[in-house]
Amino acid sequence: MDLQTAPAVIEALRRRAEGDLGYPTWLDSPQTGPLADAFAERMAARYAWQPDPSFVRSYNDINQALQVLLQVWTRPGQAVALHTPAYHPFLTTLSTMQRPLVPIQLEPDGDTWRFEVPDLSGCRVLLLVNPHNPTGRVFTRDELTELAEHAERHDLLVISDEIHADLTYEPNQHIPFATILPHRTVTLTSATKAFNLGGIRCSVAHIGHPGVREVLDAQPPFVYGSANLFGVEATVAAWREGDAWLADTVALLDRNRHTLAERLPKSFGYRVPQATYLAWLHTGEPDMAELLERDAKVLLNDGAGFGPGGAEYVRLNFATTEPVLAEILDRIASVIR
Numbered sequence: 001m002d003l004q005t006a007p008a009v010i011e012a013l014r015r016r017a018e019g020d021l022g023y024p025t026w027l028d029s030p031q032t033g034p035l036a037d038a039f040a041e042r043m044a045a046r047y048a049w050q051p052d053p054s055f056v057r058s059y060n061d062i063n064q065a066l067q068v069l070l071q072v073w074t075r076p077g078q079a080v081a082l083h084t085p086a087y088h089p090f091l092t093t094l095s096t097m098q099r100p101l102v103p104i105q106l107e108p109d110g111d112t113w114r115f116e117v118p119d120l121s122g123c124r125v126l127l128l129v130n131p132h133n134p135t136g137r138v139f140t141r142d143e144l145t146e147l148a149e150h151a152e153r154h155d156l157l158v159i160s161d162e163i164h165a166d167l168t169y170e171p172n173q174h175i176p177f178a179t180i181l182p183h184r185t186v187t188l189t190s191a192t193k194a195f196n197l198g199g200i201r202c203s204v205a206h207i208g209h210p211g212v213r214e215v216l217d218a219q220p221p222f223v224y225g226s227a228n229l230f231g232v233e234a235t236v237a238a239w240r241e242g243d244a245w246l247a248d249t250v251a252l253l254d255r256n257r258h259t260l261a262e263r264l265p266k267s268f269g270y271r272v273p274q275a276t277y278l279a280w281l282h283t284g285e286p287d288m289a290e291l292l293e294r295d296a297k298v299l300l301n302d303g304a305g306f307g308p309g310g311a312e313y314v315r316l317n318f319a320t321t322e323p324v325l326a327e328i329l330d331r332i333a334s335v336i337r
Helices: 007-017 034-047 062-073 088-096 141-153 210-217 229-241 243-263 288-296 322-335
Strands: 056-059 079-084 101-109 112-115 123-129 157-161 185-189 203-207 278-282 313-317
Touching (some): 007 229, 034 056, 056 062, 062 123, 062 157, 062 185, 062 203, 062 210, 079 088, 088 101, 123 141, 243 322, 288 322
Parallel strands (some): 079 123, 123 157, 157 185
Antiparallel strands (some): 056 203, 278 313
16 A cells, blocks of 8 residues: 555554564464464454464465465365456466466456356365455355355365455455354465555464364474564554554545546446455456556556456556545546547
8 A cells, every 4th residue: 555554563663673673482382472362353353253363373475375275285286266357466376386277257247246156076275365356345145155155065175365354345344254164264364455564474374174274283383484573563563553543544445446436437347346445447458557557657457467357457556645546547537538
């Protein structure tokens, strides 16, 4: 986000930098440390979910956590189901690791998106991104229940990326998938999206699946790295002390998503996202991102990189101040007549 970091996070990092930079007391057992506790407290307070802190493992980021899980639980050639269009680093991971993609295609449906679940009989994993990136869709309880039924039927591990949960706009409600199918679910999350901490490199995996916990715990303790001292400090401060800042930020993003609806060119198809700070825009042109970067000096993501269904779309990040967003829209309008 093009926004300042929460003051509580800055202060926590300052205190740590001016204090003890030695080995943290939780290094040998991070699942019982402050990160696991803060995660469990937050899930209980915000989402009425009571996760077991002892099931928590920490990673640098969501992508690393996903790659570790695929490495220990799947083999090359085993398929992964994923809603498409999809967060492009996940597609790169699947391709590089030779885990074939089975797309669950999101289709426009009025002012939102719908999907039908294909045959998942050849899959080993359901990779769920909820809230969804890039469409901003928040899946309903009925939709999540349907996915849970498929996971049970086909004996799937569900890896649920819920990193955008704190950026859900009312009246939509984020429902942790682990509250529906706890014994099959690994929940991935982080404070990095909602609190603008991408460089902090700290994420959480709650390993609800007992088989996955067993396999992970059999690995050498530091083969996949460990939580960074500053990452833990920043994350705990964000989750425990940053909600006032977050409320102001979500209010700004809420205004911005509606400003886009009012000011985007009429030729762009735009469905107001239910969560995230990302707008998924149908332009009807495969090279629109290149055109806008060249002629308007506005950098958007080319939808082609998001897999099936993305070819005529661009993704716009609207997490910025209102004056900057106004300039972005003025520049786009100057090129799209």
